[in-house]
Amino acid sequence: MADSDSAAQIINQLNALVFDHSHVVSYKWLSRNFSVSSNIAKRLLQEFVERHGDGLEIIYAISGWSKVEPGCYSVQLVPKAKLEEAKADIRDSSVCIYSVQSCLPKDPAQLWSAEFVQAEELFNQPSGANNCLRDNRFSAVSYSLMKRNLNGTNARIGLPAPETIQVSASGAKVNGFTKQDTLPQQVNTSSISQKSVATVPKGAAQSSIVTKDVKEASAGKSTNASDTSKASAVVGNKKKAQNGKATGGALASLWGRASSKPKPSSPPPPTNTNNSKDVLPLMNADAQISAWEAGGNSSEDEDFSQIRRIQSKGGSGKKRRVVFDMSDDENEDEMFGSETVISLASPEPPKQRPGAKAELETVQNTGASQENKDIERGKGTDKSKAISASKSTMSGKSMKGIQSGQARVQTKSTTNDSADDNSNPRSGLREKNIVPPKAANNKNEVCPAECMPCDDEPKAAAKKRKVLKTRIDERGREVTEVTWEIDGAEPEKANDAKHTVNKPIAFGHVDNKHLAIGKGSSVEQSHPAKPTAKPSTKHTQKGAGKDTRQGNILSFFKKS
């Protein structure tokens, strides 16, 4: 309450919310939405009621020892009209405003649902993010022993992931996820969370709650950690670009979707939504959403849904990789008949040899990449702000693997380890996202299919063309692959599997580069690396690329 201006501002906004939007505003909703503590939120409501009490329905929470039933502590929600009556039944009652609304809800559940929707948004944020739901920071009572341990819960990370991505994407023009319904919320959330981070008092309560990653970052502040993650992401992307090996983001994303293997997806991107200082995140969010929606993702959605369908039918655990063109339907058929038709070639370096390529690169580039990275980091900082686009931490991570010179870091098993390293490089950077690097990484590993990026695809599609590539693989077999090349003006990018996949997510920022990606070359380049890839990868390739006839038979059995 130090600043009466801000209080007044909030109250003004409350006015709009309650009277114009018929919003049910409970103290907890208020507290989360404006990042004030519960107690202050109650006071704000009180103030609001005093100023605008007319035509307002108030629900009070009254609590105390019941006179009716001895030995019973009672907490009740009562409308204003029944307040006195309720007070009479309670000894030493304490009364607080619970919520204000323009009219009394017929169903008490309405009181709950507004709050629940908000809580759900917070809950669905990337698991790495720390928010007021997760650290209970707005409560008057803190518990110092509480720790969130993201490390032990790898498995759980898969669930919220898709939404995560959306959050990240929201600020940028990214879209392409068919789950639009969740999106608006996400956007909203992100802005909120951003704010909350910013506003969190760095008091004891906060520090005790800091996630592990944050701690590692040695920067002590949650904000820092998040910044870092983003920054590193930036670095990763850039470097990718510079290396000139990247595969097309769009294509990658396509294939990414098709593959049944877990793929790195982008990390929960930072809330890039905006850095606006607007006190009312909600409004911003709305605007953004509408803008975003207006941006027209409909066509893309179609494509994606199509892909999904295909995936769901064909992707029953088969290792075969199929490349298909989004635009024509026959491909879909092809794909199911993937056995009969030639190779729907194993698309993609990116996903195909997740580990292998990376390793190669690692070895080759260690020195160089390191330099790049440094440079990038510097840039990243500046740029990231300017662009305010979400960057994938993922790429950050892959970069790190390289940087650290651990040849095998990229392989799945070790990923977690590498995650730890992540935090260091980032610590100096500043930006507003909350995503701790580690969580991001984990997520990538764990929640594959859902996270697949697909955004740039539409743009890229315009310039795609089919290319048949024939080569001799390590076993001396002839492999024919059908790949899609994008005609790109720009140099191709560096890429290891993760990079490519990530890119789409990091999209808002990376876009032109992505479009420009020359795909073919990347494919070729990647091949040499294949032999070192994991067994499963090899397998895949075999099925897809090589002896078609055999593939057919096998697949037949698999199918049945």
Added chain:
Amino acid sequence: MQAMEVDTDSHHLERKQADYKGQDERYLLRMQRYRGQQYSHLYYFRLHKFREILNTLIQKRWPNLPSCTILGLEDGKECIIVGTVYKQMQLKPSVLDEYSKERSVTPIAQPHNFMHPDDYLILEDDSGRVKLTGNVLSPSMYVTGVVAALHGKEGSDGDFYVQSILEAGLPPQHPLHSGYSLKDNKYIVLVSGLMVGSMKSNPLQFQLLVDYVTGHSGDEQEQSMAAQIVRVIIAGDSVDMQQSLLAGQSLGLKEQRRLAEPIKELDLALTQLAAAMPVDIMPGPNDPANFSLPQQPLHKCLFSGASAYNTFVSATNPHQFDLDGVCFLGTSGQNIDDLGKYSDAKEKLDYMERTLKWRHLAPTAPDTLGCYPFTDRDPFVIEDCPHVYFCGNQKKYASRLLEGSEGQVVRLVCIPSFCETGSAVVVNIRNLECHLLTLSTSSLVG
């Protein structure tokens, strides 16, 4: 950004802490391998265990009387026999009823209690079995599976005429707060039957509970009370699983969602709780856990949000732990409910008291209560007397302080089902006093 400046809250409390020691190992099935064994081992170990316990008691009470096995009974000679009670019940449902030809005679499903005036008790030991007679022993009180020592003599027609009964009695108890000195009040909240997602449950009510214990609601005085709550125990039936969906067929996406929705909602609430304080969640009869006792902890994957916290404990169904030297033991209610079906008492607390005096949490397991066929022990034997003994998912709240012959003091608590009563139970671990916490939104309606 301005909002930041608003946030100057002078009033801030630190939640009290209590030392927690989980004692659930004995209820974990981790090391068990099922090899098709049946339940004889369980009864054998139960009898064996109680023989040890009862023998010392017999020495004290009837130092001059001989003990013998059932097979060794002699006509008219007074003696002591130790064995497992079996209750012969004519209304007891049998799986075979379904196939019996006269099934129309007696309805297969009895309403809720299978007692009948003609029920009688039989005592079994490893040698044989004998029908019990006499007025001392009331069949309505006992259930199958209880082990007791009986004093009496064999009657003319092969019955055993019981003159007096010796039960194991309350187990020995550690002193309250041993090793701790509690000067302040610390509370533990017991709640059960949240049934998130069911038609009966009122999500707002649950949210009020969460807000209360996490210290959001109320004024400063109320929050300082909330700060004294050191732990929340959720004793079973937390979600409403839509059993109708689980028909053994694969589920469509939509059904999966419907099935998962309540769990997610619960997870959200648990996350709020776990972010503020320690929470234990026990599986209950309707939860997505194994059916038979001991129920194993709900899998952490169910609670992707809450399980990230070190404050979140997924516990077994009989759940036992020490909190600042106060021993807690409790179930989600199956054991007591089952006693309610096969025996008779005035109130639920009496059943609870009996289980303590029999020193056995679930005597009717494995007879009428699902139970894992242990081969090496009977985990339900109560070795140490708890200070707080609770039982979840009961119709209404009840509580009583039970005092044992050797100075044991036990707080018995029946936790009412939250979705029906909107109530939780708050126990003060300093003095074992307890009261009800009721959340109500009924004034909003109408």
